[in-house]
Structure formats: structure tokens, C-alpha cells
Amino acid sequence: MKATCWYGACDVRVETVPDPKILNPRDAIVKISSTAICGSDLHLYNGHIPSMAAGDILGHEFMGQIVEVGSAVKNLKVGDRVVVPFPIACGNCYFCKEELYSLCENSNPNAWMAEKLWGHSPCGIFGYSHLTGGYAGGQAEYARVPFADVGPLKIENALTDEQVLFLSDILPTGWMAAENCNIKAGDTVAVWGCGPVGQFAIKSAFLLGAERVIAIDRFPERLRMARDQGGAEVMNYEQVNVLDALKDMTGGRGPDACIDAVAMEAHSHGVMGAYDKVKQLTRLESDRPAALRQAIMACRNGGIVSIPGVYGGFVDKFPLGSLMNRSLTIKTGQTHVHRYMRPLLERIERGEIDPGFVITHRMRLDDAPQGYAMLRNKEHDCIKVVLKP
Amino acid sequence: MEDSMQESQQGLPPSLRGSNRAEPRVVRSGRRSANDGGGNGTQPERLASSVADSLKNIDEKRLAQALGWFRVALGVAEVMAPRQLGKAIGFDRHPGFMRAVGLREIASGIGIITQPQQPERLWSRVAGDAVDLALLGVAINSGRSHRGRLVAATAAVAGVAALDIYCNRQLSRHGASGSDSGSQQPLRERVTVTASPEECYRLWRNVESFPRFMRYVESVQETGGGQSHWRVKAPGGTTVEWDSKITADETNRMLAWESLPGAAIDNRGCVRFEPAPGGRGTIVSVEMSYAPPAGRTGTIAAKLTGEEPQQRVHDDLRRFKQLIETGEIPTTEGQPAGRRGAVLSLLWKRRVE
Numbered sequence: 001m002k003a004t005c006w007y008g009a010c011d012v013r014v015e016t017v018p019d020p021k022i023l024n025p026r027d028a029i030v031k032i033s034s035t036a037i038c039g040s041d042l043h044l045y046n047g048h049i050p051s052m053a054a055g056d057i058l059g060h061e062f063m064g065q066i067v068e069v070g071s072a073v074k075n076l077k078v079g080d081r082v083v084v085p086f087p088i089a090c091g092n093c094y095f096c097k098e099e100l101y102s103l104c105e106n107s108n109p110n111a112w113m114a115e116k117l118w119g120h121s122p123c124g125i126f127g128y129s130h131l132t133g134g135y136a137g138g139q140a141e142y143a144r145v146p147f148a149d150v151g152p153l154k155i156e157n158a159l160t161d162e163q164v165l166f167l168s169d170i171l172p173t174g175w176m177a178a179e180n181c182n183i184k185a186g187d188t189v190a191v192w193g194c195g196p197v198g199q200f201a202i203k204s205a206f207l208l209g210a211e212r213v214i215a216i217d218r219f220p221e222r223l224r225m226a227r228d229q230g231g232a233e234v235m236n237y238e239q240v241n242v243l244d245a246l247k248d249m250t251g252g253r254g255p256d257a258c259i260d261a262v263a264m265e266a267h268s269h270g271v272m273g274a275y276d277k278v279k280q281l282t283r284l285e286s287d288r289p290a291a292l293r294q295a296i297m298a299c300r301n302g303g304i305v306s307i308p309g310v311y312g313g314f315v316d317k318f319p320l321g322s323l324m325n326r327s328l329t330i331k332t333g334q335t336h337v338h339r340y341m342r343p344l345l346e347r348i349e350r351g352e353i354d355p356g357f358v359i360t361h362r363m364r365l366d367d368a369p370q371g372y373a374m375l376r377n378k379e380h381d382c383i384k385v386v387l388k389p
Numbered sequence: 390m391e392d393s394m395q396e397s398q399q400g401l402p403p404s405l406r407g408s409n410r411a412e413p414r415v416v417r418s419g420r421r422s423a424n425d426g427g428g429n430g431t432q433p434e435r436l437a438s439s440v441a442d443s444l445k446n447i448d449e450k451r452l453a454q455a456l457g458w459f460r461v462a463l464g465v466a467e468v469m470a471p472r473q474l475g476k477a478i479g480f481d482r483h484p485g486f487m488r489a490v491g492l493r494e495i496a497s498g499i500g501i502i503t504q505p506q507q508p509e510r511l512w513s514r515v516a517g518d519a520v521d522l523a524l525l526g527v528a529i530n531s532g533r534s535h536r537g538r539l540v541a542a543t544a545a546v547a548g549v550a551a552l553d554i555y556c557n558r559q560l561s562r563h564g565a566s567g568s569d570s571g572s573q574q575p576l577r578e579r580v581t582v583t584a585s586p587e588e589c590y591r592l593w594r595n596v597e598s599f600p601r602f603m604r605y606v607e608s609v610q611e612t613g614g615g616q617s618h619w620r621v622k623a624p625g626g627t628t629v630e631w632d633s634k635i636t637a638d639e640t641n642r643m644l645a646w647e648s649l650p651g652a653a654i655d656n657r658g659c660v661r662f663e664p665a666p667g668g669r670g671t672i673v674s675v676e677m678s679y680a681p682p683a684g685r686t687g688t689i690a691a692k693l694t695g696e697e698p699q700q701r702v703h704d705d706l707r708r709f710k711q712l713i714e715t716g717e718i719p720t721t722e723g724q725p726a727g728r729r730g731a732v733l734s735l736l737w738k739r740r741v742e
């Protein structure tokens with residue numbers, strides 16, 4: 001089959017590789033009909049996530065048709081149309097039972113590696129480095145799905161791929177980011193980053209009852225989408241002093257909750273920007289947390305900072321004093337996608353959200369390398385790329 | 390020996406005192422599985438066993454000192470001649486960075502030399518090595534630097550990292566005072582399993598099921614009277630074998646075992662099954678000790694598996710949990726991939742086979 005393989009920073013290639021096989025009784029094989037490139041994939045593409053190996057198959061947002069099931073999979077049959085959640089979860093362990101699926105204790109074959117870097121291991125993830133299992137991903141024609149009796153969501157209606165594909169990751173991720181803000185009537189939520197995750201966080205914040213959402217980015221097309229599709233007030237951080245502007249907009253108090261949908265590769269100017277860039281380049285810090293620092297400083301006293309953005313390791317100049325002295329709460333995590341798939345599918349069915357609006361580019365799987373480059377460089381107003389194998 | 394047997398029958402396996410024991414009976418099996426690359430074993434296997442070999446006779450505290458001095462020297466070189474050193478390893482674009490790394494290197498080297506008994510110091514080094522490895526890995530991938538030299542440099546850092554880890558393990562295990570190398574603390578591992586003590590006990594009592602969750606155990610056969618025969622994989626396509634017997638058996642609570650005299654690797658251990666608080670399943674704890682021949686702490690066990698015994702028991706326990714909870718053990722072995730680069734997979738993969 002054809003698959004998108006990682007070979008190094010800014011080097012992905014579509015190669016012919018062997019077809020995946022059933023390896024465990026609870027596996028299934030999916031013939032992929034649609035798959036997407038995620039902001040998370042850019043962290044791999046830019047070489048910021050350790051433990052990638054040349055030849056790794058990328059992709060964690062995918063859907064398609066079941067073509068084979070393992071002997072222990074009883075709830076799916078060949079021909080079923082499914083969306084696959086990006087975290088791999090067993091459904092049996094303590095964390096799965098608590099619906100903390102991305103913390104599944106049983107799905108990361110390389111848990112030892114994660115334990116060394118992070119103390120404990122999270123779940124396995126498709127196409128997301130060896131730290132989270134080294135599982136072959138879904139930017140391919142076929143993918144093997146472990147614990148297929150737990151993860152994949154059957155789509156039994158006429159919704160199009162583009163309407164349901166993002167149940168695999170970014171829609172639940174935006175949703176959980178907003179849910180973590182514990183939104184009450186009258187709340188103002190600020191969202192850093194107007195990529196797809198930010199866009200869905202904006203939508204979700206309104207659906208969860210936010211009074212106002214303020215969106216921050218620098219790309220006009222992304223800000224436009226946040227305003228026109230999401231109904232957010234928007235702010236270009238290159239044109240205003242974000243902290244001052246947020247105070248001005250919130251009567252001096254600051255947003256009730258702040259969402260960092262930017263993460264480890266935040267872009268910033270000035271001394272701190274240069275500082276982070278050099279430190280990250282030289283591997284003296286693994287993450288560039290400019291947006292997170294700002295989100296913490298901006299948040300109102302006693303507010304919540306929700307971090308859907310992915311961080312890999314260690315950061316410098318973290319404003320812990322601000323966090324502590326002002327009673328802030330941080331909520332974060334890889335999304336517990338399984339928990340949100342069905343309720344969000346129902347919202348899609350009811351027409352409350354049509355997630356397809358973030359898609360700007362549709363390409364063939366063969367064009368994945370161009371898709372990556374375009375998304376990375378934000379060329380052609382690229383916001384979300386969907387690949388068709 | 391008499392004493393310790395008795396103790397273990399009370400379910401308290403003691404640490405074994407080093408004594409004269411037979412050399413391990415190493416069996417050349419000649420048989421290799423189809424996908425292990427053939428030859429003299431996989432690269433990580435060779436790396437691990439050669440590190441283990443070269444460390445056999447090194448006293449750990451001297452090793453720590455030597456490592457410390459090596460770091461200081463490296464640091465001085467990085468500070469004084471960042472460009473030249475950068476050139477030598479193929480990373481010459483950032484002399485300022487080289488200097489910064491050098492300063493860190495000196496500081497940590499001095500830390501190690503002045504406080505050799507503080508394992509935390511060395512662990513900070515291990516973390517530093519991990520960062521360096523990541524750096525070099527990325528530089529290799531970035532394609533901007535000279536790959537060949539970078540690969541060599543990565544190998545060198547990986548070597549130092551392996552030494553750091555080994556040395557730290559040893560210091561941690563022996564405790565701050567550093568005991569004589571003939572004795573060994575038993576290693577302990579535990580895991581919480583979402584299952585009843587009965588289920589956990591049942592799987593553990595069935596010794597023939599061990600190969601399902603013990604990665605390096607090839608087979609265990611019950612030979613009657615609570616005894617069993619073990620075949621365990623070792624690097625280089627070899628296996629070692631021994632006989633073992635159950636020395637204590639409390640249904641649903643505890644099992645203890647001990648190898649019979651003449652075993653290739655003298656070992657004993659016990660496993661306990663205790664209900665976790667709040668009805669959250671069962672805490673399974675294993676306590677084990679190995680006695681390598683001629684009292685060479687650690688090396689044989691490391692040689693046996695190409696990795697730390699502690700880590701191996703930890704991983705086996707996790708697999709035990711996975712098997713009970715999910716009915717299978719997660720794996721990626723046999724999945725597709727694009728063409729692999731040898732060096733990178735050497736850094737991240739850690740397998741005997």
C-alpha cells in the first residue's frame with residue numbers, strides 16, 4: 001500500500017510499504033477513505049518530538065471501511081464505516097473505566113520510554129513517535145487499529161466523510177479544551193491560535209455557554225474564519241499588545257478562561273521570542289511556550305488555563321509565580337476522544353456543528369508532502385488539509 | 390544457602406551473598422527467528438552486550454569518577470574550541486551553543502567528581518545525555534550538518550549515555566555507601582491490576598503461561614513436585630536453562646520460588662497479590678534476586694537480556710497486567726514501515742530479538 005512516511009525534519013515521502021496485518025485478536029484493518037494532516041503532525045514534521053525513526057508512518061486522523069477484523073472483535077464487521085479515535089485505548093484498565101482514554105495503561109508498547117521522559121506513560125497514539133508506541137499511522141491506504149472493539153465509531157447515516165472525519169481528533173480536542181474551562185454564563189474565553197483546534201474550541205466555548213470568545217492569531221485568513229464561522233472577536237497579536245488589549249476588552253480583569261491552542265512551536269517576536277528560538281534550536285529547552293506564558297499572565301484571578309496544545313518536554317521562564325499567587329487552575333491532556341465521539345456525532349446530526357468548515361485543501365494521498373509543506377508555511381491560506389487515498 | 394532457603398520458605402527471599410557458583414551453562418541454540426536480521430544479533434543487542442562486557446571488571450565508583458573527569462575534559466574542549474569540536478562532530482553552525490553545552494558539561498562533571506555517591510547527580514547527567522541524543526538526532530535529521538560525523542558523535546554520546554545509565558543503576562542499587570560487589574539488593578517491582586487477586590494468582594500459578602508475558606522466557610515446563618524447567622533467551626541467539634521449584638504457595642496471596650543448585654543463573658523471588666485500596670484491583674509485587682557467578686554484580690543479568698533486570702521485571706509485570714486486563718499484549722511487531730535508518734532505530738529500539 002501507499003503510506004506517508006517520516007524521514008526527518010521537513011522530509012516526508014509517500015512510499016510503498018507492506019499492507020498492515022492483524023497482529024492481535026482485538027485488531028481490525030481499516031481501508032482509509034479520508035485522512036487529515038494535523039497541527040500535531042507539524043511538530044513531528046518540524047522535528048520537535050523526540051523518538052521518531054526514519055520510515056515511521058504518519059497520521060492519526062482517519063476514517064474508512066473495515067476490511068478485516070481480529071477474532072475477538074465482535075461489534076464490527078467487514079464493510080462497516082468507522083471513524084477512528086487517535087488515542088489507542090483498551091477499555092478495560094482503570095483509566096479507560098474512568099473515561100480517561102488517553103491515559104490508557106495498556107496501549108503503549110513503549111511505555112518504558114515515556115516513563116523515562118515523563119515519569120508515567122500515557123496511551124499509545126497512531127503515527128506519533130515511539131514515545132507513544134510507534135504505531136503506524138493513518139495517512140495511508142490501510143491502517144491496523146488495535147482495540148478496535150473499543151475505539152472506532154460506526155457511522156450509520158448519510159453524513160459525508162468531511163462532516164465526521166474530525167471526530168477522530170480535532171473536534172473533540174476543541175470541545176475538551178472548552179469543557180475544561182468550566183464555562184459559566186457570562187464568561188469570556190480567550191483562545192490563542194486559530195488553527196483547526198482553536199476554531200473548534202471557539203465553537204465549543206459558545207455551545208457550552210460562553211458570553212464572549214476572543215481569538216488571537218496573526219494570519220488574516222485564520223482570524224477571518226474565527227470571526228465569520230466562530231463568531232469570535234479577533235485580535236492580531238502582531239498589531240496589538242495582547243495583554244493590554246485583553247484587559248481593555250474585559251474591564252481590566254482578564255478573560256475567565258484562556259485556551260492555548262498554539263503549543264510548543266509558538267511564534268513570537270522580541271527578546272523572549274529569540275530566547276526561546278535559540279534554546280529550542282539548541283535543545284536546551286524542548287518547547288517554545290510563548291503563547292502559554294501569555295495565556296497565564298492574561299487570565300483573570302482564579303481563572304482556568306486550558307492547554308490542548310501539545311508540549312513535549314521542558315520549558316523555561318514558566319510564570320509559576322503568576323499561576324500560584326493568583327489561584328489559577330491548569331487543565332490539559334491528550335484528548336479523551338472516545339468520551340466525546342458519540343455526543344459530538346449527535347450534535348453534528350442535529351446540525352449544531354458542521355466541522356467541514358475548517359477544510360481549505362483536499363489533496364490526493366500522493367500529494368501529502370506538498371500538503372505538509374503548505375500547512376507548515378501557511379501558504380495559500382492553508383488551514384486544514386484532507387487527503388484522499 | 391541452607392539459611393536462605395529457609396528464609397524464602399517463610400516468603401522472605403533474602404538478598405543473596407556472593408559465593409562460588411558454577412559458570413552459566415550457555416547453550417548455543419543456532420536457531421534464529423526469521424526476522425532478527427541474522428548475523429551476530431541485532432545492533433542494540435550487540436551494543437548492550439558489549440557495554441556489559443566492557444564493564445565487567447570496572448568498579449562503579451571509579452567509573453563514576455572517570456565519567457566525571459571525561460565530562461570536565463569534554464566541557465573544556467567545548468568551551469575552548471567550540472568551532473573545531475563542532476566541526477569534528479559535524480555540528481559547527483552554533484559555536485555559542487557548543488560553549489553553553491560545554492559549561493553545563495563541566496558543571497555536571499565537577500558535580501559527579503565531588504559527590505560521587507549522589508545518584509541524583511548522575512541522573513541529571515543521564516537526562517543531559519538524553520537531551521544531547523535528541524539534539525544529535527535532530528541534527529542528523531535536519532540534513533544541514535554532515536551526517537557521517539554526526540552519526541559517529543551520536544554513537545559516542547550514546548556510549549556515554551549507556552555508561553551513565555549503567556553507572557547510575559549500580560550506584561543507586563548499592564546505596565550511597567556502596568556495598569561490596571558480591572552482594573545484591575533484591576529488586577522490587579509492582580503493578581496495579583484491574584482484576585481480583587484470584588485471577589492474578591491463577592495466571593501466575595500456571596508457570597507454563599510465563600512465556601506469554603515474560604519477554605525473554607522461551608518456555609517453562611512443569612516437571613512435577615512444584616518444580617519446573619526454564620529456557621530463557623540470551624543475546625547472540627543463545628539460551629540459558631535452569632530448574633526451579635516453588636518454595637511457598639499461599640493460594641491467592643503469594644508464591645515464592647528458587648532455582649535449584651547448579652542453575653545457570655541463581656535466582657529466587659516471590660510475588661504477592663494484595664487487594665488495592667478502594668476496590669481498585671490487585672497490587673502485584675515481585676521481589677527477586679539474581680546471583681551471577683563469581684559475584685559479578687549485574688553483568689550476567691544484563692548480559693542475559695541485554696537490558697537491566699529491573700526494567701525487564703518492570704516490563705514483564707506490565708505485560709502480565711495487559712494480558713489479564715485486555716486478553717492480549719499490545720505490539721507493533723510486524724506492522725509496516727518505510728525504509729528504516731539503522732542508527733536511529735538503534736537509539737530507540739531496545740530488543741534482544
Ligand SMILES: NC(=O)c1ccc[n+]([C@@H]2O[C@H](COP(=O)([O-])OP(=O)(O)OC[C@H]3O[C@@H](n4cnc5c(N)ncnc54)[C@H](O)[C@@H]3O)[C@@H](O)[C@H]2O)c1
Pocket residue numbers: 038039040041042043169170173192193194195196197198216217218219222237261262263264265266267268290291307308309310333334335383
Ligand atoms: N490535546 C490534544 O489531544 C491535541 C489534539 C490535536 C491537536 N493538538 C494540538 O493543538 C495545537 C493546535 O493544532 P492545530 O491543528 O490547530 O495547529 P495549527 O498549527 O494549524 O495552529 C496553530 C496556530 O497558532 C498560531 N500561533 C502561533 N504562535 C502564536 C502566538 N504566539 N499567539 C497566538 N497564536 C499563535 C498559528 O499562527 C496557527 O494559526 C497543536 O499543538 C496540536 O498539536 C492537541
Ligand SMILES: [Zn+2]
Pocket residue numbers: 038039040041060061086169170
Ligand atoms: Zn490531530
Ligand SMILES: [Zn+2]
Pocket residue numbers: 089090091092093094095096103104105106107
Ligand atoms: Zn485502557
